[in-house]
Amino acid sequence: MPREERLPIVESSSSGDDEAKPVVRRRSTRDTVLAVPTDPGCCDPDSTPHRFLALVFMCLLGFGSYFCYDNPGALQDVFQKELNLNATEFTFIYSIYSWPNIVLCFVGGFLIDRVFGIRMGTIIYMLIVLLGQLIFSTGGLLGKFWLMIVGRFIFGIGAESLAVAQNSYAVLWFKGKELNMVFGLQLSVARFGSTVNFWSMQPLYGYVSKFYAGYTGLGVALFIASSTCVMSLICTLILGWMDKRAERILKRNNNPGGEIAKLSDIVSFKMDFCMVSVVCVAYYVAIFPFVALGQAFFISNFQMTPEQANNVNSIVYLISAIASPLFGFIIDRVGRNVSWVFVATISTLVAHMLLTFSHLNPYISMCIMGLSYSMLAASLWPLVALIVPEYQLGTAYGFCQSVQNLGLAVVTIVAGMIVDSSGGSHFWLQLFFMLFLLISLIATCVIWAYDRKHQGNLNMSPSQRATFHTSMYVNIESS
Secondary structure: OOOHOOOEEEEEEEOOOOOOOEEEEOOOOHHHHHHOOOOOOHHHHOOOHHHHHHHHHHOOOHHHHHHHHHHHHHHHHHHHHHHHOOHHHHHHHHHHHHHHHHHHHHHHHHHHHHHHHHHHHHHHHHHHHHHHHHHHHHHHHHOHHHHHHHHHHHHHHHHHHHHHHHHHHHHHHOOOOHHHHHHHHHHHHHHHHHHHHHHHHHHHHHOOOOOOOOHHHHHHHHHHHHHHHHHHHHHHHHHHHHHHHHHHHHHHOOOOOOOOOOOOHHHHHOOOHHHHHHHHHHHOOHHHHHOHHHHHHHHHOOOOOHHHHHHHHHHHHHHHHHHHHHHHHHHHHOOOOHHHHHHHHHHHHHHHHHHHHOOOOHHHHHHHHHHHHHHHHHHHHHHHHHOOHHHHHHHHHHHHHOOOHHHHHHHHHHHHHHHHHOOOOOHHHHHHHHHHHHHHHHHOOOOOHHHHHHOOOOOHHHHHHHHHHHHHHHHHHOO
């Protein structure tokens, strides 16, 4: 023990007018322990290392669902051959995923806010994802297409609600800190999951088919792919434990006013949230359906082989996997989210125009689109956390996911009809996509004008937002 810790503690005591005499109290072992300064380091839930450790599990809890979502796309030829499916039946595997989530995402977000809570809700949705994937794999193993559809339906119920929970976790741990970068990193890991699926499933099926023939080999490959969902479930349980510990240590209160989320809350959301939802639909329907039909576009417009068309078509997701966290990091430092959304929409419109009206190397246009997509994802989704109170975040993100699924389900069908009615030409389809980007641009301008009129913080820098929140707190305290 250091010398100074062995010295007695002297307290002064006075009795009447007598001279004060020192009262000696020996330092106990308990005093010594309490006197040592504590440095919890990465064990402190509010420290940066601890939060980023939680972020690792936060990103990985969605890896399995994104990996398994694209299993059919990676094995399209195998599905159609071994299960004797035509193109319409194959695309039904994807459409059955989207349609129920027009409603269920909204309900799933509400259940997180009102019933389950974020920890239990995330575990439940991850279990539903795993169950759906196992049923889907069983259908493949038995060669029963109807059972695969049932599994895919269940898988979709859990996967989209899991994405809502993932967003809510991000806001809970990173609001006011690195939230933009976190949303970008989550997108990056999600796209990396899809990419790993496309890299690995064909070689995996090729190996499995040496031992199991026909659709049995397909089922075995899908069961092996299900292990990624098991890994994500483990990450979900670890993150839930970390969050419960953080809540206890930090005495976290996400709802100091005691408000209760209700389904009717959606009608009370203001104009800026409504316009964010419009951007969420109008922008993404110009990306995902375009990529879905992109192979035929590049083959017909740029005389590419199917392999070359696939390579250029994948550029959007490849770039987003790298650029999304980088844009998030930049936006965390400079703020101005609405301006970033505006720039991203404009540059995506430019990319579509270059693809439609010029013969510029399509890699250039697709790189612009990939960077723009990354920029928008890192700047748009955090706006919801700046608009909506935390006790309503699950409901709000659920609503955004619901309207996005509605837009994608409808626009994908309409896009196919446009191509069919145009004799395979994509010219009118490109104009169709540009129209939606113009709608997104108008909605972004409305967000900016509404925020400026009501002196909001959506387009402020981080320092301005800090001052804004401080002044609001002072006004609340004084009132």
